[in-house]
Every structure is written in C-alpha cells, then in structure tokens.
Amino acid sequence: MFLKEYINDVLKAAKSLLTGMKVTGYYFTHRKEIITEQYPDNRATLQLAERFRGEVVMPHDENNQHACTGCSACEIACPNGTIKIINKFDIQPDGKKKKAIDTFVYHLELCTMCGLCVEACPTSAIKMANTFEHSVFNRNQLTKRLNQPGSKIREGVE
Amino acid sequence: MFSLEGITKAIDTWLNAHFNSTVVLLAECVLVGVAAIALFAVLGLGLVWMERKVAAVMQIRLGPNRLGPKGIFQTSADTLKLIMKEGLTPDGADKFLFNLAPFIVMIVAMLVLAPISFAKNFQIWDINIGVLYVSAVSSLSVIGILMAGWSSNNKYSLLGAMRSGAQIVSYELSAGLAIISIVVLTGSLSINDIIQSQQNGWWIFKGHIPAIISFIIFIIAVTAETNRAPFDLAEAESELTAGFHTEYSGMKFALFFLAEYINIFIVCSIGATLFFGGWMPLHIGNWEAFNHIMDFIPSSIWFFGKTIFLIFLIMWFRWTFPRLRVDQLLNLEWKYLLPISLFNLLLMTVVAIMGWHF
Amino acid sequence: MGAISLIVLACAGIAFSAGGIIVAKLLVRGSTNPQKGQAYECGIPSEGTPWNQFNVGYYLFALIFLIFDVELVFMYPWAVVVKKVGMMALVEIIIFLFILFMGFLYAHKKGALKWM
Amino acid sequence: MTNEELKSTLGELIPSATFEEGGEWVNLYVPLEEWKPVALQLRNHPSLQLDYLFCLTCVDWKTHFTIVYHLSSTAVRHNIVVKVKVDRNNPTIETVSDIWRTAEFHEREVYDLFGVTFLHHPDLRRLIMPDDWKGWPLRKDYEDPVNMIKL
Amino acid sequence: MIEEVGTTTEGDLVINVGPQHPATHGVLHLVITLNGETIKKVEPHLGYIHRSIEKMCESLTYRQFIYVTSRMDYLSAHINNHACALCVEKGLQVEVPQRAQYIRVIMDELTRIASHELWWGAMAMDLGAFTPFFHAFRERETINTIMEETCGARLTMNYMVPGGVMFDLHPDFQKKVKAFIQQYTSKINEYDELVTGNIIFQNRMKGIGYVTKEDAISYGCTGPVARGSGVASDIRKIAPYDVYDKVEFDEVLETGGDSFARYLVRVKEMQQSIRIIEQLIDNIPEGDFQAKTKAVLKLPKGEFYQRVETARGELGVYIISEGGTTPYRIKFRSPGFSNLSILDHMVRGHKIGDLVAAMGTLDLVIPDIDR
Structure with a gap:
C-alpha cells in the first residue's frame, strides 16, 4: 500500500539519520577520543621514529673522525644530484698520497629523502637523521657541508 | 531582582526624569540601535566560535585553542583579518547591486529582531502579528542572496543564488505551516501571548504528537531556510566553490557570513519561543514548589539556553550529514514535508478544538 | 517601542x-592588477557571460510557491480563531486544504515538481 | 589459451604478421595498412575475444616508431602484444578508439607526446601539454633548454 | 531533455571546474557544459602537474627510477614501487627472498587500506559531510606511523629495492599492526553508521554514474571502478605476484555499476586487506630481506611488463631495455588515466552534484594521471 510504504520510508530515513547523529554525538560527549597533537608545544615529548628520513648527516666520533673515503658511491647513487664530493689528496707520513674528502656538499633543498645514498655507502659513513624542522629564511643555508672542519677519516676504514 | 527588564525600566525612568520626551525617544532609539549592533557582534563572534568548537570535538580535534582561553578570541582575530582584506568588486559585476546585497541581508536580519522576546518584558516591539511578521520579513533575505548571486557576474554565484531562491521559498511553506499549527493552539499571533500560553508547560510537551512533528518539520525547514548543511546547496563548496558569495571578499563577505549566523540565531529563537516557551521557565502542571524554584533562574538565561540548544542541534546536523542534491532537496519539501505538515495541521486543529492538549 | x-x-x-x-x-590600501577584477572560475578565464538565457528549473517552483504562500497567508487569520469557532473551522479548513491539495496533486501529476 | 595456441591462431588469422620471440606474452608485428581490420578481428574473433586494451604506447626507435598495444581478454584471460611500425617523419596510423574506447585517451596522449597522428580519431588534441606547445616531448631528439634540467 | 544531451547550443552554460576547485582533489580541470543544472558534456583537461616522469626515468638508473614512481600515485606509493621493483627483478631474473615477499605484501595491503581510508573521507567530504574525513584520518595516521617506523617515511617511502626491501622490519612492527587491526575492526561499525547507511548518502549514490560491464571493459576501467560493474579485474587474482597466490582472499565484485556499488567495493576491499594482513602477519619467515644484487644493475635487452593491483586498479610498468644501465623507454600504464576517460560517459544527463559524487568514486589522484 502506498501510504504504508510512504510512512515506512520516512521512518527508515529518520532512523538512519539518528544513527549518524548518535556517532557524532558520542564523539561530542567523549573528549578523550580527541587525537590532536599540539605540535610545537609537545616538542619535549615528541616521539619520532628512529628510521625517519629527515636529512643526510655524517656522524663524527669524539676524535672528530668520520668514515667517508670519498669514493663517490653516494654521489652516483643520488638521483637528484644532491651530493657533491670534493676530494683532496693528503700526504701521508710515509710520503704516499691518499685520497680524502675535502668537502662533502649536501644540497638539502634538492633532496627527496629516498635513502639511496645511505644504501650505496660501502663504509656506512653517512646516515639519515630524524630531524625534520629544516625551514630557513635563506635558501643558501640549505646547502650544507657534512664533514666538520678539520675532521679526518677514521683509522682502518678503507 | 537583577533582570533585563529592571535595567530597561531604570534607564527609562532616569531618562524621563531628566529630559523631555523627544530627547528621551531619541536617546532610546540610539540605545536600541547600539544594543542591537552589540548583540549582532557578540552573537556573530560567539556562534562562529561555537560552531568551530562543536565541529572540532565531533571530528576528534581540538579546534581553536591558541588565542585566549579555549581559543575564544579566535573569531575576533578572524574578523580583524577580514577587515584588513581588500573588498574586491569584479570588473563585469553590476556594482550597485553587488554592493547593496550585503546591506539587504544585514538589514533583514536586523529587522527580524524587533518582535523577539529576549527576556520577560524585554522586547523591542510587541507586534500583535509577531510570528507572521517574522516569517514575512525573514523571507526577504532571499532577495539579498539573489542579488548577490546575479550581480557577481560569476557562473557559480548565479547557480548558487538560483538554488537558494528555489530552496528558501520552498521551505518557507513548511516552516509557515509548523508555525501555524502552534498558532492554532494559542489563538494569537503575538509572540508575548504565545509565551504566556506556555505558563504551565511548553507546547512541545503539551501539544501531543502533532507538536513534536511540527517541531521536527520546523527544525528541518529552518535549517534549509538558513542555507545550512545538509541543505547548503547555495554555497555547496564541493560543487560551486562558494556559491552566491564566491566573489565577495573582505568585510562584505564577513557581513554575509555574520548574517548566516544571525539568521540561525533568529530562527532558533523563534523555535524556542514557539515550542519551548521562550523565556518561560520549565513549569510542570501543578508542581508549585518545582515551578517556584525554576522561576529563580533569570528569564534571559532560559531564553538563550533554549536558543543555543536549538543552534547546537542545527550544528549537529551540519557536522553529521552529507549534502542533499538539488532535486532531492525539493523532493523532500514537496513530497514529504509539505503533505505531512498539511496533515499535521489538521491533526493539530482536531487536538485544539477537542481540547486534548494539556 | x-x-x-x-x-x-x-x-x-x-x-x-x-x-x-x-x-x-x-x-x-589595495593594489591594482588587471587580473584581480576577473570573475573567479577556478583560475581559468571565464568564457561568455552568465547573464544569458539558460534553462532554470527553479521557475516552476517559484510559481507553485506563490500559490501556496498566498493560501498560507489566508490560514493565519483562520488559525487565530480556530478555538473560538470550533468544529466549523475544522470543516472549513478541510475543504480549503482539499482544494489546495488537489491543485498540488495536479501539479505533481503534470510533472511540475519533477526536477528538469 | 596458451601462448603456443595463441600463436597458431594468430598466424592463421593474420598471415602477414611476424612474431617476435621472448617476453612472457605473444609479441606480433602487424603491417601498418592491415592494422585496423586486424584490430577488429582481434576483438571479435570468438576464440580470441581480446576486448580489453590495457596499455597503448609508442616507442621511438630513432629510425621508426612502434605503436605497442597490450591486449587482454576479460573472458578467457590471455594477453598478447601487438606492435605496428610507423614511419618517423610522417607518423600516421588508424585509430582504434571505436573498437576500444579507452584508446581515445591513450591515443591523445601518444599524439601529445610523440606526434603520431591517429586518423579518424574523434577528438585529436593535445591532452597533457598546453595547446600551443611546440615539439613532441617524448621523442628521443627532443630538446627543451628551459624546462629540462641536466644534472 | 535526453536527446539534447551531448550537443552544445546557444544558451548553454560552460563552467570550468578546477584546476583550483575544492571537489577535484588536486589540479584536474574539467570543462562542463550545462543545460540548467544538467550536464551535457564533461571534458577533462590534464597536465597541470605533468612532470614527464617517463622521460625522467630514461635518464635514471634502475635503482634510482623507483623512487620517482612514488610521486605518481602518492597514495599508493608503496605499490607503485613494488611494481617497478618486480619489473626490474623480472629483467634481472632475481629470486626475491620469502621474507621480503611477505613484507612487501603486508606493506602493500597496509597502503591499500590507507589509500582507501583517505578516499572514504574525501568521498564523504565531496558530498558535504566533513566529519568522516577526520575519522578516516585517525586510522590512516596509525598506518602512516607504522610505515614511518619501518620505512622511514610516511608517504613516499621508497622502501622497495630491486631484490627485496631496503631494511628489515622494525621490531615493533607485528605488534603494532595487530593493534591497528584491532582498532580498525572496532571502528568499522561507525563507518557504516555514519556514512554507508545514511539515507542522504545512499540517495546521492544510488543510480548515479551508471557504467555497464561492456562499457567498463571497453573504456579500460580497472580496480574498484571495474569491479563495481562486475568485471573481475583484480591482478592479485589474475596474475598473482609475490605471495598473493598463498593467501586467501575474495575479489570483491558488485554488479550495481553505480556509484554506490563502487563505494561498496572499496569499503569491502579494506576488510579483505585486513584479512590478508591477518594471515601473513604471524607467519613472516626468517631469512634475508634482500637478495644479493650487483651495485650497478643492467637489464638484458628486451621488454618487460609487470602488472600490479594498486589501490586504484591495475598499474602496468613497461620497461624497454637496450642492455644499458638506464631504461630505453619506460611507460607507466596508470589506473587513474583509464578510469578518468569514462567520466564524461558516466555523468552525462546528471546534475552538478552528481558529477562530484561520481568523480569521488573514481578515486582520482591527479599526479597519477598526468605523471
């Protein structure tokens, strides 16, 4: 019957709308469900994933030594030309010349954080750090020198 | 007792004691105007903040929380931003109508305030055809919207304005019928009389099922009339970017935005007046003690509390439901709401004549 | 007042x-820029004017609304006196609404309420 | 059908086709002038039913282009690859957009990026590049000093 | 009315939707011809985010080009990378260790859920309901956090390398995935209550954007769009890769052909993904996560085609190698591209509001179409 169907339609519609309102009503009355992160305020407690790829860094040990041999594997592996290695030749005590890095240039502004350079590095000299607040006012500041001034290659790394 | 009525009385006596009648009238006019503007500003800022908070919590977010306690000054900052924006007029627009439209919308919103009773004996003008006046004047705002949409020289605006034209006039009918069904019970069009008739209980409780159906129809219809989601087709942002106010910027946009919230307040206050007794405290039949306790709560709090509850209801709708399509919207009105409300009116008439209501 | x-x-x-x-x-202090005055159409220069004739289905709704709204206005005075007049008012309004409803059904049958 | 069966069926159907070895699917070259009728047959042949064109592309071999059609059957689940050699200086080929509607967009893309003209295509315009773009970007000899960055 | 559809006459309204429009989720530009509010024609204009990835890949080595494909369909970046890695492995004929295969499949399915979650929220938002968007993001963020912990990034992971995966799983991975499954199953009812069962939503979706089975095949529709019309097109079933032939799951098929059918396919697909993950998560075998490959990869001369099922449908990677370290020509057959071509056919004669609803169910990702 037409009238019965009509009333049924109205009731069904009303029921479906009320179930929807029940869900939002539940969240309105349950504030503990809120999942907002108060980002700049919670810096102290912020848990960042250890593996998060934020930028390429070169770890130096306490003697200001790193493990980069200047083999340019990372430079070749990089799809964007982010890394530029400038080599120099150190005169060793025994008079032999040895290749070493002069400057490890890293263009953060070109980097897509793909991690291929870290994969390619044979001596694990570079790694991805989980820092992420990179914004600066001048773009030039994003071009970084990764090896610290006066740093040397660690003994025994070939 | 401290009440809005007392304050107005005091001001009136003080003015009459010190000045002659013309000056008193002028001064009172200025006072009323300033009070109305202040009410608008406070309502606009408060309701926008409320909307954002309600939306946020339903969406498991925090919402504005930076400026002031609980972000209460966020909307003031937003207004300041809008004032600092340049008000653009598109090249091809009909400049006169384009600039006139926000004024129309605003004036209409102002005019509807006149018969609303904010508290006991606190009313700008107790018109004896109060509810008729409200429904007549509030439907004028569609002219402002049509003007805005047509004069913008923008296709989205035009479509949005056309939609809202059809929508507002359609839902006007069921809103009117819902109002009439209460008028049948009270036998008066004056808002004051309607409130007085709810001395021993609100109509939503006294009027049996027909009153509840009326209320549901009323709340649906006014949601549609104020262009609120799920009936916000005039400004459906995923279809028409911003609908009729696409081309408006800066303060002119702010006026439309404000008018939307003022209109919500007005229709909700009408709803509160008709179905929940306006400023009338919650009275239950002959429970004298209970009624007496309820009387201690100031009438303005009753009024604003009920109105804000209804506003919350409308916000709840908005943050739950998807939007209707334009033909479904008109179907809902013409196939469902209108026949039901006509039938409901007859039912209500029977209830009123037989005296079945409490 | x-x-x-x-x-x-x-x-x-x-x-x-x-x-x-x-x-x-x-x-x-606004700046001048010829592109600022263009109508917004998602970043693409607008083609043609919106002020030409196009098919609006809203027209019929406006007409039907007009009829209903006039009837609605007649009902306000009726509603005020229902309680005083009593049963007679109910009979009258049933006749009134019946005629109105017939008109509504006619419009519905003719497809006027169908969205184009 | 297995690849062997497909090969024999196709060999009977299109005598002028040459097969290419290797690859997981049957690869065949079809002469340019026969392509349109062959395409129709491929879709309509009762034991082939290749109704699903899942990839259409072009390869610039510097001497010529090959248009590559990857076809599949939604009913019997076998795939073949059809290649058509096109002249590089004046690349034209019949459209298949009336046989597989999806080709309409794919052909526009190939036209846009390689400059292959598809005859009788309903709406052959640039799809991705701006309408006033000069040159065909995916050709091997394409040079754009402004937008191409050499690292 | 219907006869007029398709022809442009005087007095029609031509409206641009996009490239800067809230409904197009990116920079898709549609030129719509309207009669009143009825759509006569929809014409997509592409290319606003065209980066010529195919040309770029011609100058990148086989290890390098994989990362670029994350930028195509960024919502199923993982599955794109998977396709490329599989295609390179096919050329190199490398056997991928079991552990890596399991990890890849679990990651794929997590990506699929995340992608569908985003679609679900965005779809509801297209129809004007904002709340589901945030609710969907709650689950999606959980997945992203799991991803971040293991892969090191939230969206463009570049976790796949030819021969396996880049690193081993994070120790907490299994525990967190199980917690996610629990969270997901406890919230799935709300999804239905909030959106699927809603009468307004159903009225907006049912009977809109109807696509017949024949049309779906002819227009080359893939993924949930094809399956909504009853075309079995799941590559995971047709040509299983990695461990998909070892897990039990159903290919979700709906025969409705309208927007609601496509909606249901995606919602049910999420549950199938959960089912796959549940089967694999406890059985990840021990062993290598990466096969030994040379530092510089060289594919033999030949052509390699690999199909995978991304969240949007069939992605084909077509590599033509001349024997060098870089591909001679590479073609990505993107699912969105074929799905977009049916849009015009789908929405003719509907309203503007239906365009938004129908477009939402296509689940378009614009960089995937433009490449």
Whole structure:
C-alpha cells in the first residue's frame, strides 16, 4: 500500500539519520577520543621514529673522525644530484698520497629523502637523521657541508 | 531582582526624569540601535566560535585553542583579518547591486529582531502579528542572496543564488505551516501571548504528537531556510566553490557570513519561543514548589539556553550529514514535508478544538 | 517601542554594514592588477557571460510557491480563531486544504515538481 | 589459451604478421595498412575475444616508431602484444578508439607526446601539454633548454 | 531533455571546474557544459602537474627510477614501487627472498587500506559531510606511523629495492599492526553508521554514474571502478605476484555499476586487506630481506611488463631495455588515466552534484594521471 510504504520510508530515513547523529554525538560527549597533537608545544615529548628520513648527516666520533673515503658511491647513487664530493689528496707520513674528502656538499633543498645514498655507502659513513624542522629564511643555508672542519677519516676504514 | 527588564525600566525612568520626551525617544532609539549592533557582534563572534568548537570535538580535534582561553578570541582575530582584506568588486559585476546585497541581508536580519522576546518584558516591539511578521520579513533575505548571486557576474554565484531562491521559498511553506499549527493552539499571533500560553508547560510537551512533528518539520525547514548543511546547496563548496558569495571578499563577505549566523540565531529563537516557551521557565502542571524554584533562574538565561540548544542541534546536523542534491532537496519539501505538515495541521486543529492538549 | 523601532533597527543594520565596510576601506590600501577584477572560475578565464538565457528549473517552483504562500497567508487569520469557532473551522479548513491539495496533486501529476 | 595456441591462431588469422620471440606474452608485428581490420578481428574473433586494451604506447626507435598495444581478454584471460611500425617523419596510423574506447585517451596522449597522428580519431588534441606547445616531448631528439634540467 | 544531451547550443552554460576547485582533489580541470543544472558534456583537461616522469626515468638508473614512481600515485606509493621493483627483478631474473615477499605484501595491503581510508573521507567530504574525513584520518595516521617506523617515511617511502626491501622490519612492527587491526575492526561499525547507511548518502549514490560491464571493459576501467560493474579485474587474482597466490582472499565484485556499488567495493576491499594482513602477519619467515644484487644493475635487452593491483586498479610498468644501465623507454600504464576517460560517459544527463559524487568514486589522484 502506498501510504504504508510512504510512512515506512520516512521512518527508515529518520532512523538512519539518528544513527549518524548518535556517532557524532558520542564523539561530542567523549573528549578523550580527541587525537590532536599540539605540535610545537609537545616538542619535549615528541616521539619520532628512529628510521625517519629527515636529512643526510655524517656522524663524527669524539676524535672528530668520520668514515667517508670519498669514493663517490653516494654521489652516483643520488638521483637528484644532491651530493657533491670534493676530494683532496693528503700526504701521508710515509710520503704516499691518499685520497680524502675535502668537502662533502649536501644540497638539502634538492633532496627527496629516498635513502639511496645511505644504501650505496660501502663504509656506512653517512646516515639519515630524524630531524625534520629544516625551514630557513635563506635558501643558501640549505646547502650544507657534512664533514666538520678539520675532521679526518677514521683509522682502518678503507 | 537583577533582570533585563529592571535595567530597561531604570534607564527609562532616569531618562524621563531628566529630559523631555523627544530627547528621551531619541536617546532610546540610539540605545536600541547600539544594543542591537552589540548583540549582532557578540552573537556573530560567539556562534562562529561555537560552531568551530562543536565541529572540532565531533571530528576528534581540538579546534581553536591558541588565542585566549579555549581559543575564544579566535573569531575576533578572524574578523580583524577580514577587515584588513581588500573588498574586491569584479570588473563585469553590476556594482550597485553587488554592493547593496550585503546591506539587504544585514538589514533583514536586523529587522527580524524587533518582535523577539529576549527576556520577560524585554522586547523591542510587541507586534500583535509577531510570528507572521517574522516569517514575512525573514523571507526577504532571499532577495539579498539573489542579488548577490546575479550581480557577481560569476557562473557559480548565479547557480548558487538560483538554488537558494528555489530552496528558501520552498521551505518557507513548511516552516509557515509548523508555525501555524502552534498558532492554532494559542489563538494569537503575538509572540508575548504565545509565551504566556506556555505558563504551565511548553507546547512541545503539551501539544501531543502533532507538536513534536511540527517541531521536527520546523527544525528541518529552518535549517534549509538558513542555507545550512545538509541543505547548503547555495554555497555547496564541493560543487560551486562558494556559491552566491564566491566573489565577495573582505568585510562584505564577513557581513554575509555574520548574517548566516544571525539568521540561525533568529530562527532558533523563534523555535524556542514557539515550542519551548521562550523565556518561560520549565513549569510542570501543578508542581508549585518545582515551578517556584525554576522561576529563580533569570528569564534571559532560559531564553538563550533554549536558543543555543536549538543552534547546537542545527550544528549537529551540519557536522553529521552529507549534502542533499538539488532535486532531492525539493523532493523532500514537496513530497514529504509539505503533505505531512498539511496533515499535521489538521491533526493539530482536531487536538485544539477537542481540547486534548494539556 | 512601536513602529519606530523598525526604522531604528534598519538604520542600525545600515550603520553596522556601512561601518564595517568603511573601516575596511580606510585601513586597506589595495593594489591594482588587471587580473584581480576577473570573475573567479577556478583560475581559468571565464568564457561568455552568465547573464544569458539558460534553462532554470527553479521557475516552476517559484510559481507553485506563490500559490501556496498566498493560501498560507489566508490560514493565519483562520488559525487565530480556530478555538473560538470550533468544529466549523475544522470543516472549513478541510475543504480549503482539499482544494489546495488537489491543485498540488495536479501539479505533481503534470510533472511540475519533477526536477528538469 | 596458451601462448603456443595463441600463436597458431594468430598466424592463421593474420598471415602477414611476424612474431617476435621472448617476453612472457605473444609479441606480433602487424603491417601498418592491415592494422585496423586486424584490430577488429582481434576483438571479435570468438576464440580470441581480446576486448580489453590495457596499455597503448609508442616507442621511438630513432629510425621508426612502434605503436605497442597490450591486449587482454576479460573472458578467457590471455594477453598478447601487438606492435605496428610507423614511419618517423610522417607518423600516421588508424585509430582504434571505436573498437576500444579507452584508446581515445591513450591515443591523445601518444599524439601529445610523440606526434603520431591517429586518423579518424574523434577528438585529436593535445591532452597533457598546453595547446600551443611546440615539439613532441617524448621523442628521443627532443630538446627543451628551459624546462629540462641536466644534472 | 535526453536527446539534447551531448550537443552544445546557444544558451548553454560552460563552467570550468578546477584546476583550483575544492571537489577535484588536486589540479584536474574539467570543462562542463550545462543545460540548467544538467550536464551535457564533461571534458577533462590534464597536465597541470605533468612532470614527464617517463622521460625522467630514461635518464635514471634502475635503482634510482623507483623512487620517482612514488610521486605518481602518492597514495599508493608503496605499490607503485613494488611494481617497478618486480619489473626490474623480472629483467634481472632475481629470486626475491620469502621474507621480503611477505613484507612487501603486508606493506602493500597496509597502503591499500590507507589509500582507501583517505578516499572514504574525501568521498564523504565531496558530498558535504566533513566529519568522516577526520575519522578516516585517525586510522590512516596509525598506518602512516607504522610505515614511518619501518620505512622511514610516511608517504613516499621508497622502501622497495630491486631484490627485496631496503631494511628489515622494525621490531615493533607485528605488534603494532595487530593493534591497528584491532582498532580498525572496532571502528568499522561507525563507518557504516555514519556514512554507508545514511539515507542522504545512499540517495546521492544510488543510480548515479551508471557504467555497464561492456562499457567498463571497453573504456579500460580497472580496480574498484571495474569491479563495481562486475568485471573481475583484480591482478592479485589474475596474475598473482609475490605471495598473493598463498593467501586467501575474495575479489570483491558488485554488479550495481553505480556509484554506490563502487563505494561498496572499496569499503569491502579494506576488510579483505585486513584479512590478508591477518594471515601473513604471524607467519613472516626468517631469512634475508634482500637478495644479493650487483651495485650497478643492467637489464638484458628486451621488454618487460609487470602488472600490479594498486589501490586504484591495475598499474602496468613497461620497461624497454637496450642492455644499458638506464631504461630505453619506460611507460607507466596508470589506473587513474583509464578510469578518468569514462567520466564524461558516466555523468552525462546528471546534475552538478552528481558529477562530484561520481568523480569521488573514481578515486582520482591527479599526479597519477598526468605523471
């Protein structure tokens, strides 16, 4: 019957709308469900994933030594030309010349954080750090020198 | 007792004691105007903040929380931003109508305030055809919207304005019928009389099922009339970017935005007046003690509390439901709401004549 | 306050809107740029004018609304006196609504309420 | 059908086709002038039913282009690859957009990026590049000094 | 009315939707011809985010080009990378260790859920309901956090390398995935209550954007769009890769052909993904996560085609190698591209609001179409 169907339609519609309102009503009355992160305020407690790829860094040990041999594997592996290695030749005590890095240039502004350079590095000299607040006012500041001034290659790394 | 009525009385006596009648009238006019503007500003800022908070919590977010306690000054900052924006007029627009439209919308919103009773004996003008006046004047705002949409020289605006034209006039009918069904019970069009008739209980409780159906129809219809989601087709942002106010910027946009919230307040206050007794405290039949306790709560709090509850209801709708399509919207009105409300009116008439209501 | 309140409220409305717009005008120094005046159409220059004839299905709804709204206005005075008149009012309104409803059904049958 | 069966069926159907070895699917070259009728047959042949064109592309071999059609059957689940050699200086080929509607967009893309003209295509315009773009970007000899960055 | 559809006459309204429009989720530009509010024609204009990835890949080595494909369909970046890695492995004929295969499949399915979650929220938002968007993001963020912990990034992971995966799983991975499954199953009812069962939503979706089975095949529709019309097109079933032939799951098929059918396919697909993950998560075998490959990869001369099922449908990677370290020509057959071509056919004669609803169910990702 037409009238019965009509009333049924109205009731069904009303029921479906009320179930929807029940869900939002539940969240309105349950504030503990809120999942907002108060980002700049919670810096102290912020848990960042250890593996998060934020930028390429070169770890130096306490003697200001790193493990980069200047083999340019990372430079070749990089799809964007982010890394530029400038080599120099150190005169060793025994008079032999040895290749070493002069400057490890890293263009953060070109980097897509793909991690291929870290994969390619044979001596694990570079790694991805989980820092992420990179914004600066001048773009030039994003071009970084990764090896610290006066740093040397660690003994025994070939 | 401290009440809005007392304050107005005091001001009136003080003015009459010190000045002659013309000056008193002028001064009172200025006072009323300033009070109305202040009410608008406070309502606009408060309701926008409320909307954002309600939306946020339903969406498991925090919402504005930076400026002031609980972000209460966020909307003031937003207004300041809008004032600092340049008000653009598109090249091809009909400049006169384009600039006139926000004024129309605003004036209409102002005019509807006149018969609303904010508290006991606190009313700008107790018109004896109060509810008729409200429904007549509030439907004028569609002219402002049509003007805005047509004069913008923008296709989205035009479509949005056309939609809202059809929508507002359609839902006007069921809103009117819902109002009439209460008028049948009270036998008066004056808002004051309607409130007085709810001395021993609100109509939503006294009027049996027909009153509840009326209320549901009323709340649906006014949601549609104020262009609120799920009936916000005039400004459906995923279809028409911003609908009729696409081309408006800066303060002119702010006026439309404000008018939307003022209109919500007005229709909700009408709803509160008709179905929940306006400023009338919650009275239950002959429970004298209970009624007496309820009387201690100031009438303005009753009024604003009920109105804000209804506003919350409308916000709840908005943050739950998807939007209707334009033909479904008109179907809902013409196939469902209108026949039901006509039938409901007859039912209500029977209830009123037989005296079945409490 | 009486009818003067309407004038006061209208003036308040004008003052409020004009005040906001004038303050904004005074504060803001706009820049000129020929592209600023273009109508917004998602970043693409608008093609043609919206002010030409196009098919609006809203027209019929406006007409039907007009009929219903006039009838609605007649019902206000009726509603006020229902309780006093009693049963007779019910009979009258049933006849009235019946005619109205027939018109509505006719429009519905003719497809006027179907969206084009 | 297995690849062997497909090969024999196709060999009977299109005598002028040459097969290419290797690859997981049957690869065949079809002469340019026969392509349109062959395409129709491929879709309509009762034991082939290749109704699903899942990839259409072009390869610039510097001497010529090959248009590559990857076809599949939604009913019997076998795939073949059809290649058509096109002249590089004046690349034209019949459209298949009336046989597989999806080709309409794919052909526009190939036209846009390689400059292959598809005859009788309903709406052959640039799809991705701006309408006033000069040159065909995916050709091997394409040079754009402004937008191409050499690292 | 219907006869007029498709022809442009005087007095029609031509409206641009996009490239800067809230409904197009990116920079898709549609030129719509309207009669009143009825759509006569929809014409997509592409290319606003065209980066010529195919040309770029011609100058990148086989290890390098994989990362670029994350930028195509960024919502199923993982599955794109998977396709490329599989295609390179096919050329190199490398056997991928079991552990890596399991990890890849679990990651794929997590990506699929995340992608569908985003679609679900965005779809509801297209129809004007904002709340589901945030609710969907709650689950999606959980997945992203799991991803971040293991892969090191939230969206463009570049976790796949030819021969396996880049690193081993994070120790907490299994525990967190199980917690996610629990969270997901406890919230799935709300999804239905909030959106699927809603009468307004159903009225907006049912009977809109109807696509017949024949049309779906002819227009080359893939993924949930094809399956909504009853075309079995799941590559995971047709040509299983990695461990998909070892897990039990159903290919979700709906025969409705309208927007609601496509909606249901995606919602049910999320549950199938959960089912796959549940089967694999406890059985990840021990062993290598990466096969030994040379530092510089060289594919033999030949052509390699690999199909995978991304969240949007069939992605084909077509590599033509001349024997060098870089591909001679590479073609990505993107699912969105074929799905977009049916849009015009789908929405003719509907309203503007239906365009938004129908477009939402296509689940378009614009960089995937433009490449």
